[in-house]
Every structure is written in C-alpha cells, then in structure tokens.
Amino acid sequence: MLYIHQSYCISPQQTFMNVDWNVLHEAMDNKLKVVEPAYENIPRNVLRRMGKSVRIGVGAAFPIINEIKNIAGIIIGTATAGKEDSFTFLKQVMDYDEGLLTPTNFVQSTSNAIAAQIGMLSANKFYNITHVHKGLAFENAMFDAAMQLKENPQHDYLLGGVDEISDDDFNLNNLAGWYKKEIVSNKDLYESNSSGSLAGEGSAMFLINDKKENAAAKVVAIKTLFTKDEEEIKQQTKELISENKIDVFISGENGDNRLQRFYNACESLLEEDIAIVHFKHLCGEYPTTTAFATFLACDILQKQSIPNIVIKKSTDKTSFGNILIYNNYQGEQHSFILISKA
Amino acid sequence: MSRIFITGIGIITSIGNSTEENRVALMNGVCGISNKTKYPSKYSGVLPFGEIALSNDELKSSLNIHDESVTRATLLSVHAFEEAIKDARLSSKEISDSAFINATTVGGMSETEELYHDISATQNASPFISSYDVSAPTVFMQKHYGIKDFANTINTACSSSANAIMLGARLIKNGFVNKAIVGGVDCLSKMTINGFNALQILSDEVCKPFDADRKGLNLGEGAAFLVLEKEEDCANKKIYAEVKGYGNANDAFHASSISDNGDGPFLAMQTALDVAQLNADEIDFINAHGTATENNDLTESRAMLRLFKNVPRFVSVKANIGHTLGAAGVIGAAYSALSIAYQEVYPALNFKNKIEEPGLVPNLQYEQKSLKHVMANAFGFGGNCTSLILSKV
Amino acid sequence: METVELKEVLKKQIIEFLNLRDLKPEDIKNAEPLFGEGLGLDSIDSLELIVLLQREYGISIKDPKEGRKVLVDINTMADYIEKNRTK
Numbered sequence: 001m002l003y004i005h006q007s008y009c010i011s012p013q014q015t016f017m018n019v020d021w022n023v024l025h026e027a028m029d030n031k032l033k034v035v036e037p038a039y040e041n042i043p044r045n046v047l048r049r050m051g052k053s054v055r056i057g058v059g060a061a062f063p064i065i066n067e068i069k070n071i072a073g074i075i076i077g078t079a080t081a082g083k084e085d086s087f088t089f090l091k092q093v094m095d096y097d098e099g100l101l102t103p104t105n106f107v108q109s110t111s112n113a114i115a116a117q118i119g120m121l122s123a124n125k126f127y128n129i130t131h132v133h134k135g136l137a138f139e140n141a142m143f144d145a146a147m148q149l150k151e152n153p154q155h156d157y158l159l160g161g162v163d164e165i166s167d168d169d170f171n172l173n174n175l176a177g178w179y180k181k182e183i184v185s186n187k188d189l190y191e192s193n194s195s196g197s198l199a200g201e202g203s204a205m206f207l208i209n210d211k212k213e214n215a216a217a218k219v220v221a222i223k224t225l226f227t228k229d230e231e232e233i234k235q236q237t238k239e240l241i242s243e244n245k246i247d248v249f250i251s252g253e254n255g256d257n258r259l260q261r262f263y264n265a266c267e268s269l270l271e272e273d274i275a276i277v278h279f280k281h282l283c284g285e286y287p288t289t290t291a292f293a294t295f296l297a298c299d300i301l302q303k304q305s306i307p308n309i310v311i312k313k314s315t316d317k318t319s320f321g322n323i324l325i326y327n328n329y330q331g332e333q334h335s336f337i338l339i340s341k342a
Numbered sequence: 343m344s345r346i347f348i349t350g351i352g353i354i355t356s357i358g359n360s361t362e363e364n365r366v367a368l369m370n371g372v373c374g375i376s377n378k379t380k381y382p383s384k385y386s387g388v389l390p391f392g393e394i395a396l397s398n399d400e401l402k403s404s405l406n407i408h409d410e411s412v413t414r415a416t417l418l419s420v421h422a423f424e425e426a427i428k429d430a431r432l433s434s435k436e437i438s439d440s441a442f443i444n445a446t447t448v449g450g451m452s453e454t455e456e457l458y459h460d461i462s463a464t465q466n467a468s469p470f471i472s473s474y475d476v477s478a479p480t481v482f483m484q485k486h487y488g489i490k491d492f493a494n495t496i497n498t499a500c501s502s503s504a505n506a507i508m509l510g511a512r513l514i515k516n517g518f519v520n521k522a523i524v525g526g527v528d529c530l531s532k533m534t535i536n537g538f539n540a541l542q543i544l545s546d547e548v549c550k551p552f553d554a555d556r557k558g559l560n561l562g563e564g565a566a567f568l569v570l571e572k573e574e575d576c577a578n579k580k581i582y583a584e585v586k587g588y589g590n591a592n593d594a595f596h597a598s599s600i601s602d603n604g605d606g607p608f609l610a611m612q613t614a615l616d617v618a619q620l621n622a623d624e625i626d627f628i629n630a631h632g633t634a635t636e637n638n639d640l641t642e643s644r645a646m647l648r649l650f651k652n653v654p655r656f657v658s659v660k661a662n663i664g665h666t667l668g669a670a671g672v673i674g675a676a677y678s679a680l681s682i683a684y685q686e687v688y689p690a691l692n693f694k695n696k697i698e699e700p701g702l703v704p705n706l707q708y709e710q711k712s713l714k715h716v717m718a719n720a721f722g723f724g725g726n727c728t729s730l731i732l733s734k735v
Numbered sequence: 736m737e738t739v740e741l742k743e744v745l746k747k748q749i750i751e752f753l754n755l756r757d758l759k760p761e762d763i764k765n766a767e768p769l770f771g772e773g774l775g776l777d778s779i780d781s782l783e784l785i786v787l788l789q790r791e792y793g794i795s796i797k798d799p800k801e802g803r804k805v806l807v808d809i810n811t812m813a814d815y816i817e818k819n820r821t822k
Contacts, residue, residue: 098384106537116724119592128592134477168461
C-alpha cells in the first residue's frame with residue numbers, strides 16, 4: 001500500500017509551507033503562474049542553470065530530501081520539464097543558422113532534469129526515473145512508485161508531479177485550441193462556457209512509503225484510461241464508487257465546454273451527500289494537475305475540512321474518509337485516483 | 343513470480359530495416375554511419391551520421407499511414423512495432439491488452455522547421471501542432487493499435503528505452519499485465535545535432551568506441567520494440583531470451599558527464615546482477631554503452647573493472663549505428679537478445695588502440711560462442727544509468 | 736577600449752551570459768580563478784565562454800587546450816581579447 005507521509009506544493013496559490021486557501025491569486029492573460037519561493041537552500045551556482053520546472057521541482061522536493069536521507073528512489077511525472085530550454089535552444093539553432101551555439105539550454109532540455117537535479121543535490125544514487133506520458137505522467141509515476149513499494153517494502157520514495165508554462169509552449173497549446181480565446185478570470189472559469197481553459201503550472205512532491213503509522217493519507221487505487229467514450233468513464237466511476245464509499249469527489253473540470261460531458265457523466269453517478277470539489281481555478285490546466293489534486297486531497301484528509309474556495313457542492317458530512325479524483329487531459333487521457341485516510 | 347521472455351523483436355537502424363537485416367549487418371561488421379546523409383542540417387555531409395535510408399514518404403506508404411500530422415519519430419516507431427508484434431504473432435486483442443511503453447528524448451521535436459514556425463505563429467499552425475510532444479508517438483500508436491490500458495512514455499535521456507524494458511518487465515512481474523510491448527525511438531534532429539556539437543562531443547569521423555584516439559560520438563537514428571511475455575504464455579512460441587535482471591541508478595554527479603569512477607554505471611550493473619541473482623563472473627558478454635566520448639568510455643571501463651575481476655568480452659554498436667539516444671537502450675538489448683538466441687557475438691568496429699589506463703579491448707571478431715547471460719548498458723544525461731541482463735532460456 | 740574598461744564590460748557579459756544572477760561585476764576579482772575554487776565554473780561554462788568570445792569579440796577558439804590557457808581569470812581573458820579581437 002502506498003502511504004503519503006509528507007506533501008509539498010508550489011503552485012499559483014499560497015500552498016507552499018504556509019498553506020492558505022483563503023486567498024485567491026488571479027490569472028493574468030489566461031495564465032496562472034506559480035508563486036516561487038526564495039530557494040535559499042539551493043546553491044546559487046546550481047540554481048542559475050535551472051529552468052522553471054527544475055526550480056519548482058527541486059524547491060518543493062527540498063524539505064523532503066533535506067530531512068529524509070536514504071530515499072530509495074526519485075520518481076517524477078512531468079510533460080513539460082525542459083520545454084522552455086528546448087525551445088530556447090531551438091531558437092538559437094535557427095537564429096544562428098546552426099552556427100556556434102551555447103550548450104547549457106540543450107543540457108537542461110531533457111525532461112529528466114528535475115529528477116536528475118534532485119538526485120544530484122541529495123547525492124542520491126538510487127532509482128531515478130521520469131515519466132512523461134502527457135496528461136498521465138503523474139499517474140504513471142504514482143503507479144511506478146506503488147510497484148516500487150511492493151518490490152522494496154520499508155523504503156521511502158520521493159514522488160512528484162511538475163509542469164511549467166513557457167511562452168512558447170503556451171503558444172503551441174493556444175494554437176492547438178487548448179486555452180481560451182477570450183480573457184477569462186479564474187474566478188469565472190467554470191461559468192465561461194467556451195472552449196479551452198486557463199494555462200497553469202505547479203509542482204507537488206510527496207514522501208511515500210508503505211508504513212501506515214503517522215501517514216497523512218493512502219492511495220487506494222490508480223486507474224488510467226484512453227478513450228473518447230464517456231460510457232467507459234461512467235463504467236469506471238461506477239466500479240470505483242460501488243467498491244468504496246466516497247465522501248468527496250474532486251473533479252478536474254477546467255471550464256472547457258468540450259470536456260464537461262465527462263465530468264457531468266461522473267457527477268451524475270454520485271450519491272446526494274457526496275461533496276464535489278474542483279480546483280483548476282487555483283492551479284490552471286497542465287498535464288500533471290492531479291499532483292495538485294493529490295496535495296489538496298491530503299490536506300482535506302488531514303484537516304478533515306474542505307477549503308471553501310474549492311467547494312462546488314457542499315455536504316453535511318463532517319468527516320472525510322475516501323476521496324476520488326477524476327481528471328481528463330485534452331479529451332482522451334483520463335485518470336482516477338482514490339485517496340483515503342491512512 | 344513469472345519469468346519474462348522476449349518473444350518478438352522489431353528493429354530499424356541505419357544498418358537495416360528489420361531484425362534480420364540488422365543481425366546480418368552486425369555479423370559482417372557493417373557500418374551505417376556516413377557523410378552521405380539527406381537530413382537537412384548544415385552538418386549533413388560535414389559530420390557523419392547513422393541515418394536510416396527510408397524517407398518519411400517511403401515509410402508512410404509502406405505503413406499505409408497518410409496522416410499529415412505524423413512525424414518521423416512516430417513512423418520509425420510504428421515500423422519497428424509492426425515487426426515486433428508480427429514476430430511474436432500477437433493478435434489484435436493481445437496487442438490492445440498489452441502494456442505499451444515507448445521512450446524517446448526528442449519525440450516529434452525533430453520537425454524543427456515547423457516547430458520553429460509554430461512556437462511563434464498566431465495562426466496557420468503546421469500539421470504537426472499536436473505532434474511535437476515526447477509522448478506524441480505513443481499517443482498516436484495507442485490510437486492506431488487500440489491500446490486502452492496501460493501506456494506510458496519515459497524520458498531519462500539516453501537510457502530511456504532501457505527503462506521502458508525494465509518497467510514492462512516489472513508490470514508483468516507484479517501481475518498488472520500479461521504482456522508488454524516496450525521500446526523506444528529517436529531520429530536525427532537539428533536539436534540534438536547542434537546540442538551535442540555545442541558540447542564538442544561529436545566526432546568528425548566514424549566513432550571509435552573504447553579506442554585511445556576516440557574523438558567523440560556520431561548521432562544515429564533508430565527504433566526498436568520488444569514483446570515481453572510471461573513464461574506460462576510462451577508455450578510453442580519462439581523465445582529469444584529471458585529478461586533476467588535490471589538495475590537503475592543515478593550517478594548524481596553532473597548534468598552531462600559521468601563521475602570519474604563511474605559510480606552510476608557501476609551501481610546500475612551491480613543492481614542488475616542483484617535482481618538477476620547472478621555473480622559478476624557469470625556474465626558472458628556486455629553490450630556496452632560505449633558512445634566513444636572521452637568521458638563515457640573511460641568511466642564505463644572503470645566501472646566494468648570495479649565490478650568484474652575479469653571483464654567479460656564486450657562491444658559497443660555505436661560504431662555501427664551511431665548513438666540513437668532514446669532508442670539506444672532497447673537496440674542494445676535487442677542485439678543482446680539476438681546474441682543469445684543465435685549464440686554469437688558481433689565484432690567491434692574501428693578499434694585500434696586500447697585506452698591506456700583501463701587497458702580494455704573490445705571483442706574484435708564475429709564468433710559463435712556459448713552465451714548464458716548478456717548485459718546491456720545505457721547511460722544518459724542527468725546521470726540516469728540503467729543496465730539490463732538477458733539470459734538464455 | 737582601455738583594459739580597465741574592457742574588464743568591466745567583460746565581467747558584465749560573463750554575468751549575463753552565464754546567468755550568475757546574484758553576482759555584481761565588482762564581486763569578480765581580476766585575478767580570481769574562473770574555474771574550480773574561485774567562481775566555481777565548470778566545463779559547460781567554458782564552452783559558453785568560448786561562444787561569448789566568438790559572438791562579442793569575433794574570436795574563434797577551436798582548440799580546447801588553447802581555451803584552457805585563455806579562460807583562467809579576467810586578466811587572461813582580457814589580454815587575449817585585446818590581442819585577438821576582430822570586433
């Protein structure tokens with residue numbers, strides 16, 4: 001069983017170290033950008049080369065690697081790490097017509113830079129991997145982590161999900177129709193009734209192991225699907241809610257009216273007393289938002305209360321045991337994560 | 343726990359469009375690296391590359407794929423995947439129930455001209471607009487083959503596809519799937535050509551792995567896939583080799599070079615031996631990473647000397663096909679599987695003088711040889727090192 | 736350009752090129768080693784500095800050994816630039 005013991009999240013909201021759900025930072029130009037900490041613990045000579053995803057990845061991992069030694073593996077999900085460096089390097093290649101070029105952006109352009117940098121900073125020579133399967137990158141990382149715990153019981157692992165917005169990647173996704181054409185405030189995200197969402201970014205890191213004692217939460221199930229058929233999503237939802245008594249449903253709805261049918265299909269199956277929560281007005285849309293949702297679920301389970309800012313439909317329940325997260329990335333990649341009280 | 347067997351192989355590289363063509367070329371010491379390349383880079387004709395002769399149009403027509411959005415990375419993947427699933431005689435139901443794990447470092451970003459246009463365009467996106475992502479070849483193939491269950495893309499730089507094999511094997515061992523189709527792809531790209539050139543590690547002649555006078559690496563392109571199945575499902579099937587061990591370790595030293603003593607490579611090989619429950623002296627042959635850079639060959643040699651009292655025979659196929667980056671791990675593993683299946687070892691090319699300090703000499707001749715356990719190494723930027731052990735069944 | 740002035744310009748260029756965001760030009764001493772102990776730069780930085788010399792001063796260094804002689808500290812870089820610059 002995968003138990004989450006610590007969680008840290010750098011997001012566009014006040015979620016790092018002093019979590020405060022009462023303030024809503026607003027989107028600018030349809031982008032929700034992270035609030036970056038000062039990174040006081042990261043050597044300056046290392047920090048200068050890091051792209052944003054590496055900074056926020058290392059930043060959120062630092063409290064964990066600083067405290068827990070002998071972590072048996074670093075398992076990261078990311079779809080966009082290194083993209084800014086890739087595009088900066090590409091522009092250099094084209095602008096200087098393949099002339100004499102500087103290598104730093106190229107070296108930093110591979111997606112594994114986050115896991116690698118965390119490994120380097122903590123002198124961790126064990127399992128180190130980066131899952132990059134777009135909207136399921138974090139789920140696949142979590143799945144890998146769960147298998148590692150089965151194979152190597154009694155070990156600690158670092159699990160994380162990280163993505164960045166870069167101007168160029170924003171432009172590509174915008175051109176492909178994934179962001180809203182009109183400027184929309186994140187306060188009005190769910191009422192926008194148009195295609196596309198707001199761009200977001202963030203990093204969430206978890207210390208996990210197979211020990212129940214003092215755990216913040218446990219991950220009971222991870223399911224991923226690849227489909228455009230909402231019946232399949234309904235079927236999977238039915239299975240999960242019949243096997244587990246759900247108290248809170250965390251919906252990945254993102255204000256894109258083309259994708260709402262999947263979320264509606266799930267919600268239509270929920271019992272009346274289940275609280276419904278949404279979160280993308282806080283972090284925006286990006287491939288590993290379920291890492292943010294997992295952080296939120298841990299927060300709800302630990303505090304036994306749901307922050308007002310994420311409530312879509314409230315409940316009379318006063319204790320929360322099982323939380324089901326459902327997310328859909330760009331219409332085809334779907335995931336369910338069931339998180340429960342430890 | 344079940345043993346895991348390799349029952350299908352598909353390979354495309356600069357020395358052949360199929361597994362059989364690759365094997366024959368390896369046996370005959372064929373080098374696919376040359377200055378006569380078509381890829382539209384300033385360095386075509388100037389630096390040698392291991393380019394696959396088939397053009398995108400030829401690949402499209404042979405694969406009957408006519409989607410404008412398909413990049414070369416996807417075409418090479420589909421080509422190798424097709425061969426692997428036919429080789430293992432998988433039904434379409436078996437394919438759609440398999441785990442599918444692809445690995446790449448550049449993915450669709452090899453279409454540099456279009457990408458350069460699209461990152462700043464406000465309209466008129468190129469047909470590749472949704473195909474640049476490293477996961478794009480995987481997603482295309484999920485649709486193409488109706489793979490609905492577990493699909494994944496891994497990027498750990500040049501060890502990516504070795505990790506795809508490791509993950510596939512673990513998924514089967516843990517009982518999540520019965521079969522896994524695992525591999526990787528990378529094609530020539532202005533990004534990697536100019537990136538490695540900026541690091542001054544591209545050789546201007548055909549590379550010389552483990553040679554004292556090595557001048558750097560040559561980039562190549564390629565794709566390979568393996569079909570992994572549980573022993574119970576392999577009755578009456580052709581079996582190339584067993585996936586016996588795997589080890590993933592991090593060098594934790596530098597973003598683009600390996601530590602002096604090769605800690606990462608050493609730990610990856612050691613872990614693979616532990617998982618396989620083998621002693622170092624039971625390894626009969628090694629398909630080394632051997633990129634022919636100053637740093638890699640020295641540190642990999644040192645790591646081998648640390649692990650083995652007598653270093654087994656070894657070879658780096660980088661002198662045949664160049665460094666295929668994300669595909670290098672699975673191609674090395676596929677060649678190792680062929681070595682085991684046919685009980686033969688392939689010769690190292692371009693080797694003249696050993697590096698003084700480690701003093702290691704790679705295997706120089708084709709030979710029929712009794713092989714039980716073969717190791718395959720793949721190391722990448724970020725210190726990501728993975729070692730695999732394949733064994734005779 | 737006077738040597739003193741050149742050194743100041745060079746320091747600014749190095750800071751910008753290598754993204755040494757916390758440093759000011761006066762923090763870099765002329766005789767302080769760029770690599771290892773002093774500024775703590777590494778092999779990738781040396782490749783970056785070779786590109787800096789090419790782009791800013793039209794100097795092309797092909798031989799890595801020559802690069803190692805030039806890229807010792809600010810003094811050696813400035814000397815080399817004065818003697819070899821083409822722009």
